[in-house]
Amino acid sequence: MxxxxxxxxxxxxxxxxxxxxxxxxxxxxxxxxxxxxxxxxxxxxxxxxxxxxxxxxxxxxxxxxxxxxxxxxxxxxxxxxxxxxxxxxxxxxxxxxxxxxxxxxxxxxxxxxxxxxxxxxxxxxxxxxxxxxxxxxxxxxxxxWREPVKGAYAKVADPAGGEVPTIAAAALDTEGVLRVAVREGYVVSSGSAGAGGGGVDELFAGPLSGLSDTGRSLARRQVTAVLGE
Ligand SMILES: Cc1cc2nc3c(=O)[nH]c(=O)nc-3n(C[C@H](O)[C@H](O)[C@H](O)COP(=O)(O)OP(=O)(O)OC[C@H]3O[C@@H](n4cnc5c(N)ncnc54)[C@H](O)[C@@H]3O)c2cc1C
Incomplete structure (x- = not known):
């Protein structure tokens, strides 16, 4: 070769x-x-x-x-x-x-x-x-990319049974848009909130509504870390 x-x-x-x-x-x-x-x-x-x-x-x-x-x-x-x-x-x-x-x-x-x-x-x-x-x-x-104002990221360490580790990431951009993405298994779900779009609750009720409890709670924690609520 x-x-x-x-x-x-x-x-x-x-x-x-x-x-x-x-x-x-x-x-x-x-x-x-x-x-x-x-x-x-x-x-x-x-x-x-x-x-x-x-x-x-x-x-x-x-x-x-x-x-x-x-x-x-x-x-x-x-x-x-x-x-x-x-x-x-x-x-x-x-x-x-x-x-x-x-x-x-x-x-x-x-x-x-x-x-x-x-x-x-x-x-x-x-x-x-x-x-x-x-x-x-x-x-x-x-x-x-354009530089975010703030971001947060977490990956579940060593999940049971050798499953694909869940990942959640969130970032706030300079225009006030919050983006959230979650990987569960091999599937990545994502959505955004703020700056004229819906709020965080709508995000979790909409594009992120299919998340498991683990995925949702990991994602919520990243959102809190970014928004400081
Ligand atoms: C022990 C082990 C643990 C791992 N754990 C993780 C993990 O926790 N999370 C995770 O995400 N991944 C994990 N991986 C997978 C890892 O992400 C990939 O091995 C790695 O990213 C592949 O990168 P590479 O540069 O070696 O690609 P290569 O092995 O060189 O190529 C892989 C494929 O990518 C293509 N490719 C290479 N460069 C480019 C390019 N610039 N543009 C488009 N296609 C390209 C190649 O043609 C090939 O099809 C693990 C892998 C190993 C071996």
């Missing part, structure tokens, strides 16, 4: 056009390759500046989860810190987590930041929303 290391967006596009498979830290894909066979070529974005940027409202897709630090909002930092073990975080990337894995711990945090993504397509770099990232797993160059 040839591992290609482009140093620009246009070189990366050429690699993809020539059939190279995107790879981050290979923490997931390696096992699949061992089972199914290695591709002729893979492409890592780790030398593409846009994919390694951190800070000023940007987190590159090739940034290692272990490198997600105070240059990004607390919610995203907490999410990265809670993924797997130290060994996983030293190898796994933001793109591999949010676009290439099923757990996607970073997703609830990205949703409450109202983040969007720069993705690589055959025509260049496109901005897409997180719904499209979830649906199509495009090649993620970077995540972008």
């Amino acid at each position: 040839l591992l290609r290391l482009p140093t620009s967006v246009s070189e990366a596009r050429d690699c993809l056009a020539e059939g190279a498979i995107p790879v981050g830290g290979a923490t997931l894909i390696w096992a699949a390759w061992q089972r199914d066979g290695f591709p002729e070529q893979a492409v890592s974005l780790r030398k593409v500046p846009e994919a390694t940027a951190v800070g000023n409202g940007v987190l590159g897709g090739a940034v290692l989860l272990g490198q997600v630090d105070e240059r990004v909002p607390e919610v995203l930092r907490q999410a990265a810190k809670g993924v797997g073990t130290g060994a996983v975080r030293r190898a796994a990337t933001v793109g591999g987590n949010i676009a290439g894995s099923s757990l996607r711990d970073l997703l609830p945090a990205a949703i409450v930041l109202d983040a969007w993504a720069d993705v690589l397509t055959a025509d260049g770099v496109e901005q897409v929303d997180l719904a499209e990232v979830q649906a199509k797993s495009p090649v993620l160059l970077s995540l972008r």
Whole structure:
């Protein structure tokens, strides 16, 4: 297998056009390759500046989860810190987590930041929303967001029976919009309140009404932490 290391967006596009498979830290894909066979070529974005940027409202897709630090909002930092073990975080990337894995711990945090993504397509770099990232797993160059006023994040530690840990995240933006996202199992529910929309109770009675008691109480605690009520 040839591992290609482009140093620009246009070189990366050429690699993809020539059939190279995107790879981050290979923490997931390696096992699949061992089972199914290695591709002729893979492409890592780790030398593409846009994919390694951190800070000023940007987190590159090739940034290692272990490198997600105070240059990004607390919610995203907490999410990265809670993924797997130290060994996983030293190898796994933001793109591999949010676009290439099923757990996607970073997703609830990205949703409450109202983040969007720069993705690589055959025509260049496109901005897409997180719904499209979830649906199509495009090649993620970077995540972008506007700085929140405050955020809160929690992941249930070691749930019984090896279940997928529940995650709840909340953030308040500068326009007074509160966003809440909860992952239960592999499903992420989310909604917003304030700034002309409904209130927090409507949020829990509406888009978040399907949550379990655990999910609702975890989400309520994040809302309280953000709103200081
Ligand atoms: C022991 C262990 C524990 C884990 N625990 C958690 C956990 O608690 N929470 C959690 O969320 N995840 C967990 N994971 C999964 C983890 O999130 C993924 O292993 C990791 O994020 C994949 O990142 P990677 O860079 O290694 O991706 P790779 O293994 O390199 O790639 C995985 C997939 O993503 C694609 N991909 C890679 N980069 C990009 C990109 N920039 N854009 C689009 N697609 C891309 C690849 O083509 C491939 O299909 C765990 C994994 C392990 C091994």
